[in-house]
Amino acid sequence: MLPVITATRSAELWDCGVTDEGCAALASALRPNPSHLRKMHLSGNKLGDSGVKMISAVLENPHCKLEDLGFSNCGVTDEGCAALASALRSNPSHLRQLNLSGNNLGDSAVKMISAVLENPHCKLEKLQ
Template sequence: MTNEGCSAVTSALKSNPSHLRELNLSRNKLGDSGVKNLSDLLMNTQFKLEKLQLSNCEMTDEGCSAVTSALKSNPSHLRELNLSWNKLGDSGVKNLSDLLMNTQFKLEKLDLCGCRITEKQCLILTSALKSNPSHLRELNLTGNKLGDSGVKNLSDLLMNTQFKLEKLDLWNCSITEKQCLILTSALKSNPSHLRELDLSGNQIKNTGVNHLCDVLKDSHCKLERLSLYDCGITDVSSLTQSLTNTKALQFLKELDLSNNMFGDSKQRLIDVLRDSNCKLSVW
């Protein structure tokens, strides 16, 4: 669908706005002009949308600013927002952050996968979430370069006992061993809510895995899915020991260690998980 098609759809919805709860326009070539027409609809207080998907819509900072500005005038209903694979830019991130700070905005799921978010922009976003932390349950920052300050600010957010995040996706975010230590230290201080953690595609290596073991050892940890695909791991003996001697296996359902070269230490881990309910991927 092009921006003309989007205009036709939004014009139709304007005439009957009160019932729609979910709208998915992902993978359509809406562009900024098409998104602006949608924004007029989002401002309508009769429009009580709960789920909006705009992934890969060729939207830039102008379009993102239009959408988030519209939502600021009608913030109370939306629970899920997907802006993945759009280039948000500085102004788009700033407007989104202003929206996230609004205490009337009770977003539960935010997907910003592949949005080319920079370290500075990540800092702005996470600072906004720190001021309104209690509602978000899922956060996807896959494919963005968080940098040291972005990781530090995200970690500060994870430490907040009001922040009850259940799913965190950080695939391919260039997270280092040092940054992994900062993240896991934060998780150790507030471990009970997180159910899914994806650190795949980050070179956290054995040091990062050892830090994650400290989280798993915490009796309050209830992690169900842990993804460490292609993380430069060569030894999983500490992970095996953690899963053997803690309650972690009572909760863990999926463990992805694919595309790591950990040799002989693999077999012991396979043996430990054989009689558990945890699905292990190691190939």
């Protein structure tokens, strides 16, 4: 069961068995009103690229105000990173912290995220 996000502005779902099915439910809940959530940590879950893609779709929304996002040890590869980089190119002005540590990211993922950092509107301050 997912927590009520709008009241807390934070979703701390570390290592609690969230899968891409849970990400679909979370993304669906956030889609109508993504402006309340400021922090979301999904680290240690088996999200894979499909889960990251679903959350990335929410990040593309210009009303999304997410500032801190954690996907460490989630099985993310370059494919999921590409979706995340695309979302950050679409809406670069809010995310301040991004944790992708412990994933299987190659050189192309690093290049995609680095390109996002070159955007003058990008506010990302901490990247792991």
